[in-house]
Amino acid sequence: MSVTAKEVQHVAALAELAVEDAELPALTEQLNRIVGFVAQLTELGDLEGAGRYVAGPEATPLRPDVVAPADLVRPPAELAPEFIDGFFVVPKLGALEEP
């Protein structure tokens, strides 16, 4: 299974990552190298019905459903690139396009 430059562009769009045309050939080659490497898992044969390992506790511990104040030493306004009247300011969302 090999990855084409078009697929790299498609995946980059899904990941909201700008990729310059000039870097596309090298990136495609590297991704193919990695995808080729991980493909060795096909040697394990049919894994349908194989068990899954889940890291961590067997059940998610629940905590009381109460609002607790976040213990922050500086407010979001000081962290955000742009923040006005309690809102994070960003450019408008353009027309929705399917990547």
Place this chain on the structure above:
Amino acid sequence: MSARAVALEVEGRLAELSARGLNATLSWSLAALEAEAARVDAMPGTGALHGMPVALKDNIVTTELPTTCGSRILEGYVSPFNATAVNRLRAAGALIACKANLDEFAMGSSTEHSAYGRVRHPLDPERVPGGSSGGSAALVAAGAVPAALGSETGGSVRQPASFCGVVGVKSSYGRVSRYGLVAFGSSLDCISTFGRSVAEAERVLAVISGPDPRDATTLDRPPLLPVPAPASLAGLTIGLPTEYFPADLDPGVKAGCDRAIALLRELGARVVAVSLPHSRYAVPTYYIIAPAEAAANLARFDGARYGPRFPADGDLRALYRATRGKGFGPEVRRRILIGTYVLSAGYYSAYYGRAQAARARIVEDFRRVFASGVDLLFTPTTPTTAFKAGEKTADPVAMYLADIFVCPASLAGLPAMSLPLGRSGGLPVGGQLIAPGFEEARMLAVAKTLEAQLDALAEVR
């Protein structure tokens, strides 16, 4: 010695290492060190780490020093809260010494992937200290601090500990809170410790361990307690997994392991060959699971709420793409793309589903071997000693294979550690101990006994 005197000494050492071009630190200041010292000097002096300076990998957040994760996308970011591990260190009387350089977002095995320049190996500036916690390892090895925190996703503490000749300990998944550790691969990430000695790494691990209501993956087990070193290892069975001793293992690494195995026998341990046949699939399994989780975790870095914003003409998505495209370095971009690819429609089962099943088989191998009466496993930590800078940067897969012996225990969530075994050609050789889940005490006790008998500075061939 007052904490203030300690702080001044640390400051002097950090300045000297900085002048030498080690590039192991990303932020530190005399003012911050003095403030830490004043706080500690006002404490009663009974804390488990009273007066101990500890360096933090720069993906662990503090409110006083910036947290960049070695990335341009977090340049200048200062967290509004402290990690639980940091709060526990400080409550125990430790001084936060500095933030240490790392591979960007902990993705790498050489600390060459930091946006702020590569870290030099303390013994040979042409070589790498390992990674991704290379800055923390180098600072301990160079004597700047007795202990440091790093983080492991696929061996990022044990591997640099081996390269730098220090102790690196990863606990069981769920033993240490990750609250305030910038997430990379959530089913794998563990804050882990470095020390000059087993006892130092253990003391720090003991302090940061234990459940935390702010991290639902911490297990409800009491904090670790430091353990004594037994004089004899009689009654203990140590397994040597044949797959971890390949024919092409570096001769110096092999010689170091052979010496340690002979010592284990002399000390009374029964040493047996075992097999972990699926461990050979650990690196490819890891390079599906970890990037998939990273692609999701790193979605939060978008230039909207914190961190720098890279200007773009156009709408909100143009802003996201420009910020992420320019803010992330090449290895992080590769992993986000791979992670997005393996999770995308049509490929999910073929890659992610298959990797999940392979992971279960790797875990089952460990379970079977430990159930057969093996108490601990012993392996080399890395296939070679520290390699030269630039040697593996052109081929991402060659770099990934530097983690071939450390990755399996990460996938299985097991406690594992690297211990200096000796030197080969002047470079440290590390040996790895792997324990069953939550048997850190057994692993650390054996490591202390070995440490006391091994001359880690001696040439092994």
